[in-house]
Amino acid sequence: MTSTSDSSQPLVSVIIASYNHAPYIEASILSVLQQNYPNIELLVVDDGSRDDSVARIEALQKIHGFDFRVQANKGLSRTLNETIERARGELIAPFGSDDVMLPERIARQVAYMADKPEVGICAGDIQTIDADGNPSGEPRGLPQRRLDFGDVFLGRKPGAPAPTLLFRREALERVGSFEPEVRLEDLMIELKITHAGYFIDVLGETLALYRVHGSNTYKNYRFMVDNVLKTYARFSEHPAYPEVCARFRNSMLLKCARTDRELAWAMLREIPPRFWRWKTLRGLLRMLHGRG
Incomplete structure (x- = not known):
């Protein structure tokens, strides 16, 4: 899908890297297709799924015409980097294949970033949902905030929820994009971009639904320990x-x-x-x- 009905608006490239999320992938894709922002390109890559994700995505692709590719498993960071290289947007939104965007998400973030070149990443609040899509708990209701490197590295303020990250391409390119050797990609890229002098602005409104289910990364403690400590080691001189x-x-x-x-x-x-x-x-x- 590429909508160009208003070319005066920045093109936003939404990238969904799909991996074994067949029960959720259709809702994720449809939430992008249903955005009320007029200038989005959607690029979906299946990264070696072993379930029926590909068949489900192909059925939607035939109807909606978005860019879809299938590859052997490369991992999320490599997949994102390769897809960003061929994406055309000046704003980039990597999005989880198990999460859901609210309809106004992209429009709200683009409008906010329009006159703020110092903002390398814009984010927002999330609502958690269970595997079946039912709300679980309440949004955190945190106020809007600006994060610099110290805020992220030292944990001085609540962080930026991953399902809401919208990147300025310029900021990604300046820091060399994502790092394949660190498989917990969000923390590393946030630290790199803020270390380069950009800010992360987190809006005080709910922009996405974060799905909590049995295979969420944060539940794998050994994975978290290995990758978070690798990330912090990059900034060991601090x-x-x-x-x-x-x-x-x-x-x-x-x-x-x-x-x-x-x-x-x-x-x-x-x-x-x-x-x-x-x-x-x-x-x-x-x-x-x-x-x-």
């Missing part, structure tokens, strides 16, 4: 680097204390005593006694 790593390890220790004690003990051993906090003690109690 004076707060030891503290940032310790804070993350404390958080993961508490999360995995009951479900993955081997990983929890590894986290504990790597936290210098000067960075022990109440979370450290709670995690230790959970590991030893199941309490805390």
Whole structure:
């Protein structure tokens, strides 16, 4: 799909990299097709799915005519980089194949970024939904905020939800886009872009539905530990680097204390005593006694 009914509006390239999300991929694609913004190109890439994603996407592609390609599995970052190279938009929206955009999302973000060249990424709030699409919980209702590198690296403010990220192509190109060796792509690209001097502005309104289901990445603790620490290591010259790593390890220790004690003990051993906090003690109690 490419809509060019209003060429005075910036072209937005929405990229959906699909991987084994057959139950959700149609809702994701349709939510892009139903945007009320007039100038979008949709590029969908199936990255080696083993379910019936390809058949479902092909059925929609025949009706709507968006760009669709099928490839052997390359991973999300490589797929995004290759697709960005052939995308034509000056604004880029990578979008999860299990998430849903609200109809006004792209229009709202484009209007906001129009006179703010300092904003490399625009984001917004999310509403979580379950595997069947039913709302779960409430949007966080956080106010609009601007994030710089310190805000992201040090966690000084609530972050930018991944399903709402809209990138300025110029910012992506300046930092070399996504990094295939780091499979948790959002944190790394946010740090790189803010480190380059751009801001991330997070709007105080709900722009997307984030689907929570059994295979969400954040539930894979070992994956999170490996990739987040790889990301932080890129900025190891920052004076707060030891503290940032310790804070993350404390958080993961508490999360995995009951479900993955081997990983929890590894986290504990790597936290210098000067960075022990109440979370450290709670995690230790959970590991030893199941309490805390």
